[in-house]
Amino acid sequence: MGRLHGVQGMSIQKHIERIVIEALLEAQRDGALPTVEPPDPRVERPHNPEHGDFACALPLRLARPMRLSPIAIAERIVERVKTGEGVARVWAVPPGFVNFALDSAWLTARVETILDAGPSYGNVDLGSGRRVQVEFVSVNPTGPLHVGHARGAVFGSALANVLAAAGYDVQKEYYVNDAGNQIDAFGRSILARYAQSYGRDVPLPEDGYRGGYVLELAGDLKAEEGDRFLSMDEAEAAAQLGSLGVRRMIDLIEADMEEIRVVYDEWFSERSLYDNGQYDRTVAMLRNGGHLKERDGATWFASSALGDNEDRVLVRRSGSPTYLAADAAYHMNKFVERGFDRVIDVWGADHQGQVPSMKAVAKALGIDEERLVLLVYQLVTLKRGGEVVRLAKRSGDIVTLRELVDEVGADACRFFFLSRSPESQMEFDVDLAKEQSAENPVYYVQYAHARIAGILRLACERGIDFRGGDVSRLGHEAELALIRKMLQLPELVEQMADALEPHHLPHYSVELAAAFQRFYEQCRVVSSLPEDLDLSMARLRLVDAARTTLARCLDLMSMTAPEQM
């Protein structure tokens, strides 16, 4: 483990933070600097390579409390920083930065640590095995997924990948709303189409689903179940058809998800909460806590007392629960029954208005605020032929997720959706996506991997066994730049897991691929000259490590890493 990050299991960045603090404390002991509480050193990567591999602006922040010039503080720290263990040089720069340059011998040795780590390179232990649930998409099982859902699906699954890489025990969940008004309307819609297929003049319900898939569904059910629903009580027939329809829709959604490489660990039924009494217990708990009151025949949740702008209906006059009541029971299940340490709900912006009431519910149920994270991503507006397409599910005019994946491909889809931060309001131009599918950063990254695979194949064909390659022979600028870039992956995983921001992954992948391409352009790897053999072998080690790193990035994005294109 210690070899992975260099120094005693910690990253080089953490190591540098520590030696800065140590130098500062030493200067304070010497009386060279006044004794003030040292803030977080915040070692970061400078944009400009002239400023070294890492930089620290601590002296600038210490200037005021210490009543000294920043550069003087920087110099006194620099005098006491212990180099070695990867750090070759430390220097102070006006107005008061402390810069660090890594040792090139240490850098080249990282190639071996990457190869040792193999497919697990990039893993960090931030989570210590704590159990985290990521729940995402969870749209009503009353229709197929459309392009808008792809964003949530890609984001949620990539976030889960990142958290797993960061050492969390992650579960991906889909909450199936298999009860309530929407399901009721869905059942009545199927019944109408079903009856119509027998020539009955039955209109589609006012609040019904108009999509063509309902027609197909009714046809399928007719073929398999026959006409037995015609003689049944209407409500009963709608309920049964709805239930059958939902089951099929869940299968369809599951299959659609697989198209974009999303595989859930759990499909959680809302209905189960009513069947096993957890719903009743949760309502009783809220009541005992004094959070409920009766008004206009309905039961209200006093959420305004807990930070919400107004109270919400929890149980309708009819006795049926609102989504909020179900959500309360559902989250009790997550935290109490299943004992997750942390739960992340990924919601579309059309649900952002529910955030305050959900938080109020969590508070009322005694769930620690930090354990429940609600992430909201902005909806995708779809453009086609320059026109904005409405994404209303009931209108029936939708572009399904499956159509999109068939046209653009799962890899391009994932990369595209993942490279935007969730809060960006993106316009998805279907025509442009198809048009640019050949001229796309997706293929740039994958091409780099294929090219690497080609080089390794060639080495194999030439019979070069590079296992004993000596990486200390490396030292070309392009080689070091590539190693530096590869070294960032564990840091990135840590950062992404911490901030819950997987969208950095595609950007990093492009940078990594570019670093490789520049290396490839400048450094001949497989040479036919006998005197180059040692260097070739060292470079093949590097190329193999680059393959490892690039493949891991693609893996974290659930994208394929092609051997050839």
Place this chain on the structure above:
RNA sequence: GCGCUUGUAGCUCAGUUGGAUAGAGCGCAGCCCUGCGGAGGCUGAGGCCGUGGGUUCGAGUCCCGCCAAGCGCGCCA
């Protein structure tokens, strides 16, 4: 009207808890193949970071006003 989110290159978007000269892809103008995959490399043009204030040694980043966009404001979910 109120709330949440967002305004960065011609287009689509990054910009790590406030740090040094604001980046990438596409598009545009050029350059580079006697060797490993040209789906490549290099160079250039292109920016009042929506706008006006404020905080700070320092603001694309934090705070406030304004303008614009998306979403929400049901005993639907």
